[in-house]
Amino acid sequence: MAMNGFVRKFKPLEILTEEQVRAIHLATLDVLETTGVRMEHKGGLKLLEKHGCKVDWEQNRARMPAGLVEECLAKVPSQFRLRARNPKNDLLMGGDRVYFQTFAGMQSIDLETWEPRPPTRKENYDAVLVQDACPNLHFLSTYTPWFGWKGLPPVMSIPESDASRLRYSTKAIETGSSYDSEVFAIMLAQAVGADVLGYMGGSPPLTWYENAVEACFRLVGAGFPLQVISGNTMGANGPASIAGSTVTNNAELMSGIVLAQLIRPGTPMMVMDFCFPQNMRGGGPLFGDIGAFLHNVVFNQIWRSYGIPTKTPPAGASNSKQIDYQCGYEKAMGALLNALSGTNVIPLQGGLNGELTRHPLISILDDDMAAMIGRFLNGVEVTDESIALDLINQVGPIPGFYLDKAHTRNWWRKEQVMTSVADRLTYPEWMRTGKKSALDYAKERMEQIVGTHKPEPLTPHQEQAVEDILKEARDYYRKKGLIGEEDWQLYLEQLESPGYPYA
Amino acid sequence: MKRMVLGGLAEAVLAYDPEAATRWARQAVAEGIDPIEALNVLTDAIRQVGDGFETGELFLPELVGAAGAMQAAMPVLQEQIDRSGAVRQSLGVIVIGTVFGDIHTIGKTMVATLCAAEGFEVHDIGVNVTAEKFVDCIIATGADLVAISALMTMTVPEIRKVIRALEQKGLRDRVKVMVGGGGVTETFAEQVGADGYDPTAPGAAKLARKLVGK
Numbered sequence: 001m002a003m004n005g006f007v008r009k010f011k012p013l014e015i016l017t018e019e020q021v022r023a024i025h026l027a028t029l030d031v032l033e034t035t036g037v038r039m040e041h042k043g044g045l046k047l048l049e050k051h052g053c054k055v056d057w058e059q060n061r062a063r064m065p066a067g068l069v070e071e072c073l074a075k076v077p078s079q080f081r082l083r084a085r086n087p088k089n090d091l092l093m094g095g096d097r098v099y100f101q102t103f104a105g106m107q108s109i110d111l112e113t114w115e116p117r118p119p120t121r122k123e124n125y126d127a128v129l130v131q132d133a134c135p136n137l138h139f140l141s142t143y144t145p146w147f148g149w150k151g152l153p154p155v156m157s158i159p160e161s162d163a164s165r166l167r168y169s170t171k172a173i174e175t176g177s178s179y180d181s182e183v184f185a186i187m188l189a190q191a192v193g194a195d196v197l198g199y200m201g202g203s204p205p206l207t208w209y210e211n212a213v214e215a216c217f218r219l220v221g222a223g224f225p226l227q228v229i230s231g232n233t234m235g236a237n238g239p240a241s242i243a244g245s246t247v248t249n250n251a252e253l254m255s256g257i258v259l260a261q262l263i264r265p266g267t268p269m270m271v272m273d274f275c276f277p278q279n280m281r282g283g284g285p286l287f288g289d290i291g292a293f294l295h296n297v298v299f300n301q302i303w304r305s306y307g308i309p310t311k312t313p314p315a316g317a318s319n320s321k322q323i324d325y326q327c328g329y330e331k332a333m334g335a336l337l338n339a340l341s342g343t344n345v346i347p348l349q350g351g352l353n354g355e356l357t358r359h360p361l362i363s364i365l366d367d368d369m370a371a372m373i374g375r376f377l378n379g380v381e382v383t384d385e386s387i388a389l390d391l392i393n394q395v396g397p398i399p400g401f402y403l404d405k406a407h408t409r410n411w412w413r414k415e416q417v418m419t420s421v422a423d424r425l426t427y428p429e430w431m432r433t434g435k436k437s438a439l440d441y442a443k444e445r446m447e448q449i450v451g452t453h454k455p456e457p458l459t460p461h462q463e464q465a466v467e468d469i470l471k472e473a474r475d476y477y478r479k480k481g482l483i484g485e486e487d488w489q490l491y492l493e494q495l496e497s498p499g500y501p502y503a
Numbered sequence: 504m505k506r507m508v509l510g511g512l513a514e515a516v517l518a519y520d521p522e523a524a525t526r527w528a529r530q531a532v533a534e535g536i537d538p539i540e541a542l543n544v545l546t547d548a549i550r551q552v553g554d555g556f557e558t559g560e561l562f563l564p565e566l567v568g569a570a571g572a573m574q575a576a577m578p579v580l581q582e583q584i585d586r587s588g589a590v591r592q593s594l595g596v597i598v599i600g601t602v603f604g605d606i607h608t609i610g611k612t613m614v615a616t617l618c619a620a621e622g623f624e625v626h627d628i629g630v631n632v633t634a635e636k637f638v639d640c641i642i643a644t645g646a647d648l649v650a651i652s653a654l655m656t657m658t659v660p661e662i663r664k665v666i667r668a669l670e671q672k673g674l675r676d677r678v679k680v681m682v683g684g685g686g687v688t689e690t691f692a693e694q695v696g697a698d699g700y701d702p703t704a705p706g707a708a709k710l711a712r713k714l715v716g717k
Contacts, residue, residue: 280562
């Protein structure tokens with residue numbers, strides 16, 4: 001039994017009528033049958049053709065009959081277990097379960113200037129330690145949690161990232177796919193007896209490039225569960241309307257599901273909604289925008305009707321560059337609305353400006369937010385004991401008092417959340433203790449984690465296997481010319497450092 | 504008639520209407536209007552949209568829509584310019600694209616549009632562009648400046664490859680290199696020896712002007 005995570009104990013928030021859900025569903029099937037998807041992978045197209053899709057070989061376009069799409073959707077299990085390195089951290093994806101996940105980012109931030117900067121190898125491993133120590137963080141995302149660190153060749157980012165998470169945490173992991181990285185992810189997961197949630201990333205609109213399809217074949221072929229991801233930017237590579245963008249997004253996801261289910265029927269899958277409105281001024285996605293959360297809520301409702309687990313990263317993203325008011329309200333709205341509307345995974349801890357920056361201090365702050373949302377999901381217990389009718393009648397009006405009652409001692413811990421770093425002091429206490437903010441407490445907590453937290457290590461045999469696989473990856477990428485000599489020399493300094501692999 | 508045709512061309516850009524732009528460009532050729540003059544009308548119109556974007560009155564959909572209308576009319580006029588042997592006056596020739604492995608297009612398109620609005624002849628060679636293709640297009644167009652975009656951290660090193668390819672072909676001294684995109688930083692730009700970097704599209708267009716000394 002998966003012990004971690006939260007369970008939503010009430011009906012999910014739904015904002016579409018059944019007719020509206022049906023209209024979006026039918027439009028999605030129409031797009032797949034009329035326009036289809038572009039797939040730059042001959043093997044994928046052959047498999048689709050064999051099962052009744054119309055393939056235009058000149059345009060690499062596959063048009064999918066509605067019957068086949070619905071048949072494949074029905075084959076996806078409504079729940080699946082994702083095995084972690086330590087079984088106590090296994091996840092049971094689907095249903096009313098809600099897990100919180102790391103939010104990855106390209107770079108770290110300087111806490112004085114708030115400017116982005118690349119992290120170091122040691123900072124990466126420290127950040128993984130923080131992830132391992134956050135009690136409400138159940139699932140570790142692809143990447144290190146950064147997209148790399150100083151002196152790390154970009155093609156080694158995912159293999160080194162996977163290794164760092166396996167070394168410094170026993171929580172469940174996922175991986176990305178870039179430059180054949182899934183080959184090494186499969187080997188690493190097998191070496192430690194865990195699962196890795198694979199990644200098949202679409203390129204909107206309606207396109208699958210070769211590497212994404214190849215990753216699907218490899219990961220599904222190896223028997224791992226797969227998440228299919230699409231993320232159009234509304235008004236840029238997807239329609240500006242939330243309904244229209246949901247149609248193209250879902251069409252991409254469904255076409256990925258069709259392929260995976262044809263490769264191996266019954267493959268456990270999860271779908272991810274990574275859509276944002278386009279910032280019509282600056283050109284980037286509008287992270288933390290209410291339009292993104294509306295998209296997620298609609299997405300969660302529709303995919304729950306298919307019985308397929310969901311993940312919604314916009315929940316943990318903000319447009320702010322600082323750990324500030326905007327960062328807090330954007331993330332809180334996103335995470336709570338997603339939790340209420342029935343997503344299964346909320347990437348939250350650590351993210352700042354979309355995928356551009358993150359910081360482990362934010363992981364610690366976000367972990368309190370996750371605790372509060374988890375408490376909300378647990379709902380309200382209404383029993384004779386919780387209603388406490390006899391007690392209320394017994395205490396009566398003033399000078400009646402509840403603080404000294406057994407009922408209070410029994411119930412307050414169930415009803416309240418004990419946050420880790422939120423400032424909840426009275427003014428006198430706050431002034432006496434140095435007027436600290438939640439961020440100050442998070443800094444202290446991080447120092448404590450880095451100084452004292454001991455993750456469960458890999459066995460010597462597993463550690464050797466991980467190192468052998470990394471060596472194989474390095475050799476592979478060097479042979480392919482994807483690690484140049486200059487990059488290799490910089491990387492070598494780390495590999496030969498006495499602090500390797502942790503610093 | 505000439506006034507009506509040139510007015511129609513400008514209107515088409517300001518209405519973000521590529522079909523009308525093509526139609527008016529064809530009409531201009533049919534009426535024997537100087538294609539350079541027609542081109543200048545297009546450039547003035549796109550500059551007007553660029554100014555509106557910079558002052559916050561217009562937004563990306565308008566900017567990209569106007570660029571699309573201009574690009575639709577361009578081949579018709581360019582063909583006529585080539586046929587007549589006239590020389591197009593511009594601030595310079597820019598080749599712009601997103602590096603190999605990266606399919607992000609929006610920032611690159613914004614820079615291309617605003618550079619065209621500044622008065623450059625812009626050749627937008629798209630996304631997922633190899634170093635070899637950058638070099639080939641620079642040679643083919645006689646570009647003065649190449650603008651290289653990369654959004655993803657993992658594809659940023661491709662910028663270095665383009666610059667090296669330019670060096671290997673002996674082109675680096677005559678082509679200015681400007682870099683940008685979400686994954687690019689000023690430090691990186693300095694490290695790879697780019698001539699300029701700007702984090703914003705309007706800034707990049709101004710930078711292009713500065714780099715070619717205009």
